[in-house]
Amino acid sequence: EAHRRLDHFLAEAYDSGVRTAIIITGKGRISQDGGILRQMVPRWLNQLPNRGRVVAISEAQPKDGGTGALYVRVKKKRIN
Numbered sequence: 001e002a003h004r005r006l007d008h009f010l011a012e013a014y015d016s017g018v019r020t021a022i023i024i025t026g027k028g029r030i031s032q033d034g035g036i037l038r039q040m041v042p043r044w045l046n047q048l049p050n051r052g053r054v055v056a057i058s059e060a061q062p063k064d065g066g067t068g069a070l071y072v073r074v075k076k077k078r079i080n
Contacts, residue, residue: 002037003044010045013074014053020073022060027068038068045072 006023013021028035045054053075060069 003040006041006044007050010050010053010072010074013072014077017077018074019076020071022064023070023072024065025068025070027066034067041070045070 009023010021023041025037025041026035028038042057044050045057055073055075056071057073058071060066060071064071
């Protein structure tokens with residue numbers, strides 16, 4: 001479910017011309033190397049179709065969630 005929603009969110013961001021999105025993954029439990037979303041979201045962003053929409057991914061600043069969130073730089077949509 002989370003993977004599907006991420007794909008949909010990123011497609012809408014790309015189609016709408018959003019250039020930077022924040023994705024909240026949560027920090028998860030330190031004893032388990034973080035939560036499942038914290039582990040999986042970067043992988044999902046690097047898979048098709050998202051790979052074609054993403055320029056860069058970085059950890060958010062503390063004011064935006066720190067290690068529990070990611071900045072996703074979205075490619076500019078080409079107009080044919």
